Amino acid sequence: MSIYFTPGPSELHPATLGFLNKAIEEKIPSISHRSKQFEEIYKKAGDMLRSLLKAPSDWQVFFLGSATEAMERIVQNCSRRKTFHLVNGAFSKNFFEIAKDYKRQAVEHRAEAAQGFNLDQISVAADVELVCLTQSETSTGIWTPPDHIKILKAKAPQALLAIDIVSSAPCVDLNFADFDLAFLSVQKCFGLPAGLGVLLASPASLQRAQEIEASGACVGSYHSFGSLLSDAKRHQTPETPNVLGIFLLGEICAYFVKYGRERIIEETRTKAKLIYDFLNSHSSLKPAVKSPCHQALTVAAVSVPSGSASLIQKLKERGYIVGSGYAELKDSQIRIANFPAHSTEQVKALLTEMA
Numbered sequence: 634m635s636i637y638f639t640p641g642p643s644e645l646h647p648a649t650l651g652f653l654n655k656a657i658e659e660k661i662p663s664i665s666h667r668s669k670q671f672e673e674i675y676k677k678a679g680d681m682l683r684s685l686l687k688a689p690s691d692w693q694v695f696f697l698g699s700a701t702e703a704m705e706r707i708v709q710n711c712s713r714r715k716t717f718h719l720v721n722g723a724f725s726k727n728f729f730e731i732a733k734d735y736k737r738q739a740v741e742h743r744a745e746a747a748q749g750f751n752l753d754q755i756s757v758a759a760d761v762e763l764v765c766l767t768q769s770e771t772s773t774g775i776w777t778p779p780d781h782i783k784i785l786k787a788k789a790p791q792a793l794l795a796i797d798i799v800s801s802a803p804c805v806d807l808n809f810a811d812f813d814l815a816f817l818s819v820q821k822c823f824g825l826p827a828g829l830g831v832l833l834a835s836p837a838s839l840q841r842a843q844e845i846e847a848s849g850a851c852v853g854s855y856h857s858f859g860s861l862l863s864d865a866k867r868h869q870t871p872e873t874p875n876v877l878g879i880f881l882l883g884e885i886c887a888y889f890v891k892y893g894r895e896r897i898i899e900e901t902r903t904k905a906k907l908i909y910d911f912l913n914s915h916s917s918l919k920p921a922v923k924s925p926c927h928q929a930l931t932v933a934a935v936s937v938p939s940g941s942a943s944l945i946q947k948l949k950e951r952g953y954i955v956g957s958g959y960a961e962l963k964d965s966q967i968r969i970a971n972f973p974a975h976s977t978e979q980v981k982a983l984l985t986e987m988a
């Protein structure tokens with residue numbers, strides 16, 4: 634059987650199979666989302682996720698359809714007029730485009746191709762209400778180091794700062810005092826089937842959303858922050874949610890907490906070092922991102938000067954599915970995911986095939 638090194642959906646975590654079996658045995662897909670049993674599943678998933686990410690207990694955990702939905706809900710509920718977007722790939726661009734779709738004055742700050750942001754040199758106007766950063770830009774393999782996020786927050790203290798941690802959480806050490814909103818989906822580092830987005834919202838962001846709604850602005854309907862919050866207070870959701878997905882998230886977060894987040898982060902670093910050391914010493918394959926501090930630990934973008942198609946095919950024949958480059962980089966790069974589901978032995982074996 635092949636191993637998926639694609640940057641999402643990706644290889645399921647080995648523990649996920651046991652959780653899926655447990656869900657079927659306990660008939661989780663059949664329970665009512667208004668039952669006590671569901672409320673406990675919601676509470677466990679929220680508590681375990683906060684505990685795993687070291688999020689404060691007064692942050693809300695909302696369940697959405699996808700990370701893309703989280704971008705739209707944040708724009709709707711946390712801005713009226715002006716948003717600011719750090720764009721260095723397809724996902725950050727999507728966040729920016731969503732703000733434009735909602736007729737916000739969306740300001741785009743673009744990085745040079747394959748480069749990270751120099752946050753010290755960014756200036757954000759005083760009337761910007763929402764700043765959006767894709768901490769791990771999966772499409773280009775570029776990271777903003779987590780300890781740089783506070784630089785951005787200091788540039789716009791009046792604004793809410795939203796960060797996309799879809800392809801880095803929980804493999805990244807974040808300080809929740811540095812931002813106001815964070816979101817993820819479960820088919821990347823959590824090693825679960827796709828179909829669930831998660832939004833973590835600070836008290837400050839909920840307060841702002843309430844003011845915006847009270848001002849008469851349109852903030853959406855069943856998934857407005859107000860609607861999500863009123864149901865979340867009893868550990869419910871406005872609609873019938875992805876109950877199975879929420880159950881699996883609670884199980885894998887509890888598993889990760891027990892396994893040790895420090896250990897997960899350490900293993901991510903170790904495997905990333907194997908990958909980047911390999912690329913730095915290879916005769917033709919190279920990291921697409923040159924500056925080491927901006928090389929994403931969880932997704933390596935690799936320049937393939939001879940074209941990526943034949944390498945992807947060769948690896949596939951040997952049982953390794955890797956990602957192509959994203960959009961216009963499709964033929965010139967491959968992308969390799971480094972998620973908790975991928976063991977050191979599997980990474981070594983993949984690199985041996987690439988040698």
Ligand SMILES: *Cc1c(COP(=O)(O)O)cnc(C)c1O
Nearest residue numbers: 699700701724769771799800818
């Ligand atoms: C995959 C990804 C998304 C989109 O996630 P969906 O669950 O498909 O909405 C957004 N941002 C980043 C950084 C991603 O890697």
